[in-house]
Amino acid sequence: MKKKNWLILSHGFNMDGRASSLTITDKIPYLLEASIEPVVFSAITGIKDDRFSHKQFLAWGPAAFRFDFRHWIANQYGRGIFYKVSTGLVSILLTPFIALEKFFLGYSSQWSWAMPAYVHGLQLIRDGKVDVIYSTGGAWSAHLAGLWLKKKTGLPWIVEIHDPLVIRSGPSDPGFKKPKNRDAQFRQYLEKQICKYADLAWWFTDGALHYAKVRNPNLNTPNNAHGFMVLPGAEPPGGLSASKTHQYSECLNLCHFGSLANDRSLSTILKALVPLFKKFPEARRHIRVHAYGAPLDSLTTEVVKNLKFEDVLLAQGRLEKDAITGKSGRERVVEKMQSADVLILLHGNDEWCAEYIPSKFYDYLWTGRPIWGITHRNPQLDQMLLDRGAYLSLQLDTGAIELALERIWLDWKGKQLIQPTWKPIGVDQAVNTILTQVQSRAN
CATH class of the missing domain: 3.40.50.2000 (Glycogen Phosphorylase B;)
Known part of the structure; x- marks a missing residue:
């Protein structure tokens, strides 16, 4: 079977313990089994993966640069004296530029990672090394880079939305009102763009998909994104003991x-x-x-x-x-x-x-x-x-x-705590659903 080349845009890839990281990293073995050759673009905040091409880029904006630099130093040298001194100096130097960025844009710090992801992704696509663009987040900068690449190249773009991009204020609020916060305004715009330009988009709950459809009636119509729900699940965590029996203690x-x-x-x-x-x-x-x-x-x-x-x-x-x-x-x-x-x-x-x-x-x-x-x-x-x-x-x-x-x-x-029914939700079912949808869309 011919391998498919997927460009995976994931700002926080391989960050230990981060849900936004585990959601994609746990999928990788199943994607490899399905003859998908990933190329991952991420920030420098995680550990570099050596199983496939994994490129890490510094964000171009000052706020994101400070965030990424802190995590990179912690990964390389720990959080001792060198961490405190180096990150403190960088924070002082960047403070006026961060203030300007916040004043003129008002976006969340990681937005500017979209720029290096786009530039390097475009070069990769022009070299004929990408069949599918897959943005996942986490930080919405991955989706912004995916949107830019989709508009520029027309390649299939699939989108995994972890948390709702539009935060509603109450049960009677579907999320149409323009938010006061500029970051929230941009996320509202980005959701509309995803529903218009993506080939596939999926959310992690029935509720999130429902409200996205309410705000974007073009979802699941011809020439727009096909939206569906996927339970992300989790892999059996390392350290799990199948033979461990519970022991009641004094507490x-x-x-x-x-x-x-x-x-x-x-x-x-x-x-x-x-x-x-x-x-x-x-x-x-x-x-x-x-x-x-x-x-x-x-x-x-x-x-x-x-x-x-x-x-x-x-x-x-x-x-x-x-x-x-x-x-x-x-x-x-x-x-x-x-x-x-x-x-x-x-x-x-x-x-x-x-x-x-x-x-x-x-x-x-x-x-x-x-x-x-x-x-x-x-x-x-x-x-x-x-x-x-x-x-x-x-x-x-x-x-x-x-x-x-x-x-x-x-x-x-009474030593009679509920014995839960064994129904864990693995990552394999999520990947199978995604691949089925990708195949259906290709046909």
Whole structure:
């Protein structure tokens, strides 16, 4: 079979632990098996891949240059004195130029990476080395470069949209109104361009696809993009132990992995502990909430202080590669996931939750541990949780959260926590769907 040459535009390719990176890097083995020869363009922020042609480019704008430089220095030399001095000097030198860039454009920092990606991509296409342009993100600069290349060359362009480009304000807002923020304005424009010029475009939830269709009725019409939904899934994470059996300990360990924010906060759970401790005083000695992978949000910090929960909430920080064991940060995370009694899945409370599923959900499914999902306006996510056996609460229903926490406590005391149904979602199904659509479009 003749190999197809795909130019993959991915700003954050091979960045350890980044969802926007894993979403594409996990697909690569399946693309290679399908006789696709990738050429990857990325920023210098990740680790260079030696399995195929992987070219890394510095962004041309000052804000993105500063961002990329920081990550590159950290990868090369760690975050010690040299990192602090060199990145500090670069920040000082670039500050006036970043201010000008922000004043005149107002875009998110990574926008300018589109320029080197376009220039080098155009040369590659003119050399006859590209059959398909594939932009994925993450940072929308990859899609901007893909759009420019599509308009210039007419080659097939396929687009993978991780998070919605248009952020709606509420259930009654379809996203037509012009945003005040200039970056949001450009993302709104870019979505329209994708729906007009791309050959294929896919979103990661039913909700995201639905609202994209509402805003862009030309989607799925002749001579415009064909839009569909793909569940990104996740590969079985490194460090996963199929033979690991759960051991109950003296503590009920509720574990959250990933980023936190005031709209996705562990304070929701900490507040629900108050009535539980009042009803079951002994629970105060046994329940521990662990936060891995990110700093605590300000709401959580405030609640910990006010309720004196310093011994209840344990901030474990980010797990990096262990120099002694050689285990990667991802392997260490998976070990902690499998040791948890219950995995916490915080969805958030913003309207965009209707179009978003946390990427951590797909990793959780591989661990075989019970999940407690606290969700907001996303029937698709709710159904996937229920289909697999999970504790489920709605973010805005305080009583339901308190009842779920009480049920978890009683189940743990009886050593009868939910045994989840084994239904992980792999990356193979995502790649099969994409390749089927590509083939259908080619015919």
